[in-house]
Amino acid sequence: MKISYKWLKELIDITETPEETGRLLTGTGLEVESIEEIESIKGGLQGVVIGEVLTCEKHPEADRLSNTTVDVGEENPLSIVCGAPNVAAGQKVIVAKVGAVLYPTGSEQPLILKKSKIRGSLSEGMICAEDELGLGTSHDGILVLETALPNGTPASEYFGISSDYLIEIGLTPNRADAASHYGVARDLKAVLNRPVSLSSVDGFSVHNKDLQVQVEVRNQEACPRYTGLTISGIKVGDSPEWLKQRLQTIGIRSINNIVDITNYVCHELGQPMHAFDAEKITGKKVIVTTVPAGTPFVTLDGIERKISASDLMICNEGTNGNPEPMCIAGVFGGLTSGVSGETTSIFLESAYFSPIWVRKTAQRFSLKTDSSFRFERGTDPNMPLYALKRAALLIQEIAGGTISSEITDIYPEPIQDFRVQMSYQHIDRLIGKSLDKSLIKSILNSLDIVIENETETSFTAIVPPYRVDVQREADVIEEILRIYGFGQVELSESLSSDYISDFPVNDPEKLKLRVSELLAANGFNEMINNSLTKPEYQASLGEALAGSPVKILNYLSEDLSVMRQTLLFSGLEVIAYNSNRRQRDLKLFEFGKTYHLLNEKYVEKERLSVFVTGNIQQESWFEKSRETVFHDLAAFVNQVLAAMKIREVEKQHADTRIYKYGLTLLFNKKPVVTFGLLQTAVAKKLDVKAGVFFADFDWEYMLRQYDAAVQYKEVSKFPEVRRDLSVVVNKKITFEELRQIAFRTEKQLLRSVNAFDVYEGANLEGKKSYSISFILQDETQTLTDKVIDKSMQRLIAAYEREFEAVIRK
Template sequence: MKISYKWLKDFIEITEVPEEIGQLLTGTGLEVEGIEEIESVRGGLQGVVIGEVLTCEKHPEADRLKLTTVDTGAENPLSIVCGAPNVAAGQKVIVANVGAVLYPTGSTEPLVLKKSKIRGALSEGMICAEDELGIGTSHDGILVLDTNLPNGTSAAEYFGISSDYLIEIGLTPNRADAASHYGVARDLKAVLDRPIHLPDVSAFQVQHTNANIDVEVRNQEACPRYAGLTISGLQVGESPEWLKQRLQTIGIRSINNIVDVTNYICHELGQPLHAFDLDKVGGKTVIVTTVADGTPFVTLDGIERKLSDKDLMICGEGQHGPEPMCIAGVFGGLSSGVSAGTTAIFLESAYFSPVWVRRTAQRFSLKTDSSFRFERGTDPNMPVYALKRAALLICEIAGGQISSDVTDIYPEPVQDFKIAMKYRNIDRLIGKQLGQELIHSILNKLDIRVEDATESTFTAIVPPYRVDVQREADVIEEILRIYGFQQVELSESLSSDYLSDFPVNDPEKLKLRIAELLAGNGFFEMINNSLTKPEYHQLLAGSLEGSPVKILNYLSEDLSEMRQTLLFSGLEVVAYNSNRRQRDLKLFEFGKTYQQVQDKYVERERLSLFITGNMQQESWIAKSREVTFHDLAAVVSQVLGALKLRDFEKQEVSGSMFQSGLALSVNRKTVVTLGVLQTALARKLDIKAPVYYADFDWEYLTKLYSSAVAYKEVPKFPEVRRDLSVVVDKKVTFEALKQAAYKTERQLLRAVNVFDVYEGANLEGKKSYSISFTLQDEQQTLTDKVIDKSMQRLIATYEREFEALIRK
């Protein structure tokens, strides 16, 4: 974003030098990437003055040269050799003194004036032509001035030569409000606490209405506001010097006075405008709509583009419907643009939907000053003011009269943003207590009103041009950037904070996540009836909590009780599929169970898993393999891992339900029970193959789940692995060995894993575990001495508690 230092002064009083302004803007978040001095004439005509030719004689050694003496206001006249045919005594001329640096038109190299001798005659300067000064292209002769200014007057003063400073701002995409000189001045107003003013448009007046134009907006979503007027009797021509210099400073080439004004307003106020040749607006009607997909349209650059039915177009009325004239907010059309012969225009000022403009600009790969602003969000309250400002400028520099009323179609005004604020959040996030009065003052300077203020809260009313300020955190950021980051002192310890509360876990989303995990592992979901047979519960009498809930008006004896477990409804599905030769099954169900506990009815949500048959089908590369307990345990481990549960207690279970299995507990509460079902239980439902079943307390697991992510710094020092082969009694489990290891070596032990188990005739009544131990010190690299000491402690524990034999 390019900003003119002088142009900023039109809106706010500035006494600071450009470098100071750059520091202030950077402090507010508008990072200044560079400041460059821009001169309307390169070099600024330093050392060039007005002089008067006192004498003019023919050079004795050259027919085309003349010897002159020129009064430049110095103590003595200068002797200058001149070759211009029109030089004569008594003329007021432009003289470049010795040492002056000129940048002639069309030359890439500067011309440095030196004292010299030309054909033996002393020359102490140069009487200049237009092109030699770099202010034009003529070289027919020297410039002869008609002026009464005293000799020695600066040529820069005579020509009105001035310098400006270009301030280059690295504008971030969210700061669309600062994409203009007025927008940047608003930030300076807040940080300098000085008044800001817009150019006066009170002189706006409609001269006559004989060129009124009809406007029809057919797509209010894409164009919430559309304004326009006509100006007649104007003359397209060259822009005045001040306007060309303003545009030149920010890198914009002058085209003609009408187009230059639209560009000027765009960069002054941030409101893009477009001028149409009024005689080329079909039916004197402007229609804002979309056109048929594939409609050809030639843009101002002479390229034909195929329109989409998603491109908003500004159209005239044609014989066969709307005739496109301009891609709204992006690029004008070749046929309706302003040309040298234009005498009347329709001037457009609108607020277009950022989504529509962005989509069209991306589709055509067109990035213009207009689309840059519209696709980020312009001020919906600016179009009419900008229209009047532009109309007055056009009438001033191009003549003409405002020949229609202002059309302003704005059926649903864009409302201010209302944001609930808490003072404690402001103080907490900034890290410093600013006080309510200072907070209100800063917000008012930013055009953010404070309403409904109490001791702890208030409502911030944010104008719609601040499209990036729609949350409490955004308002706090605004306060901080104006207050000044550098004014917040650093505490002895650094910390961070946040505004957002962590969202409550959505049970349905969590359930969907686990369902997708199970489906990815080859499981199919079941949805079963909650009513079941009373005889099922009798099979597990004594092992189920509470008593069954009976249906008073049941329709069938088989559906007379509410299920106390998901087991039997799942086994019915297994039996149904097995009887139809679908014996390799992986099934899961999210469902509810029901019990009567004393005088209360209890409803709980559970998750059940069933696996039976072959885990792996036979193929040419591998034989089929039956399901084992470890296949079910692996899936259970994945589910618990997805729920961020990795530390739990294990306990063996058996009884009327499980032939063998495990109960996993967290906080001494069982979260899942898994194992192989009793053969007799499965045969009751005519299932002959072993069935592996897992029952999750889903309701409790949902409460335990947290979406927060805990981060731990990656250790700087390496891990070390040591292996032991341990022979123990056959009844000793690896879990017991693992827990004993963690109790023995609490500081360095990071992981314990079994990678081989051996039972054989030579180990009667015993088994051998091959166990790996991972050790790590997060403060230093482990030495062999420390590692050996830890391993000796582990060996001693195993020998003492399990009468283990350590195989070497």
């Protein structure tokens, strides 16, 4: 949010510099991100003065140049070579002296004036044209002035150049009350204990009732308060220079005097306003209501938008009793009903709209305006009437006209103050320091928070409704602390702290970086996705997901109304987005949190997701492209587990509601990762047609199991021995079952088991042949053929007994 330092000073007496003011605001929670000097003319024409040409003679070496002497109010006149055709003795001119820095029109680079020789003649400055000063585009000749100001008068004084400071505040979403100069001034009032003064509206009066516009609010929920009046006989035109400069400082382009005044009041008071051309209000009636879904409406930007049944509209009476939309309430005006150069009378609107209604509409249309920014966060319901009078008086002052109707103020159910029960003991406990009660009351009063029902130990805080973020005891205590000053809470000589969680031995961020670098080295790209998602995604998996979804109370749209229970769908959205742009060979990963409601408790978990789809190997002159298969993903999973020192895992089949096929790996009897090929129906929910391999790691569990200690085992002095078997078993028998039986049978000598070939064919109907290698080793002696053969016979017997296997010779 942008704040003008000069404008702020009109509301509160600030003697502090912009930098000091910025520090005060940051201390109150309004973090100042930057302070920049703004000048109506860049550079402020420093070093540029009014001069008088004393002599003017042709340059002896150039027909188009003149040698002049110019009086700039100094002891000696300046010698200046000038190329302008209209230069002459006796003229009052603008002179840039040596050292002046100019910003010519259309140039990004500054022009620094230096003493020089031009064709052999000394030149100690420059007589300036309009474009050389940055005042315009004309370069027909030098500026010749009609002025009695003495020579040497700064040009900035002649042109009325003004400077200001732009204070950029990083406004947090909860501080809607500070989205204006008045709101910022209120915080300074509390810190500096100085009064804030708003412009008086005592001069407001109704001149006649010649232009009555009836108002009907049909949706009180969406529009609790609506005020308006008419002004006749106005003249639409350019705004005065002070108003243009005030808006320009905060980055707003001047449009015309009426629109500029509504923008001015919005940024001064935080109350958005809208002016309608009164002649374009059919039936001289304003109706605040909704319209049928699909109703077309052309907004100010010339785009036709389809209105939904949940969008609040400002309408006129229309024809045949059907309201005709003129404006999207609190968001954006219409193309045909706004103020134009031909407008002579207006209907001026100042209202309080429901934040929820405005937020949903602005989100659906992707419209972020100054108006929606404020309404969707919550404006002051007590401000519309004052803002209406303030704007009406400014319009009369700048654009003329007379107020031609009584003020309409429809406010059937006034919004009440927030009542918060407070305890002095809780205030001291949360602040960490005992504050004097008189100080607490003084701070709250400075924040417009009234104290009632005070006792020795407690009181009731009456919070004005414009502080939408202060509705709990902790919120009020935070208000006290931010004005008192976080820095004023001293640290004790001996510090101690209580904690409820274990301090990790390992650095989680370093481990995350290690795994990220591992995946990146294998060609993966990292994703960062929104934790909010569509409820129908997760609902489609039903009980396959743990717990229930966590719903958002003040969600912006139905598409972002629940917290994600899995990283699956956000990753599929990224795959769909890339696939639609012909990027189909993807390797992606994401560290993110999932959220669950388990046994009436909210649970937050950090997980790691890995996605692979398309070709794992790109086509080249050396080899053909190859599609991703399950074992490609398995290799990546094993690398991640190895990096986290997780070995000796057990395997189970993955949940077939999510995976066509896959595995769940268990470490110490708990699932650490599930991976496999996603069911086609799951991928198609995001319109992903290609096969997608997905791995879901329990990152928090992996962090807890990680052992930073280096484990070393002495290299055996005795060699390993390899033996191979070709085992024919039932087709349903998996290699994992064969591997587990092998380790249960030969616990002493067996070191590893590996399947290096699998065969299925017509001659093995219902059967499958595994070619398996076994690595045997004794740590104490060299194995003999007798010992090896005995171990292999035990393995063969176990396979024949457990699986009715046939050992192929």
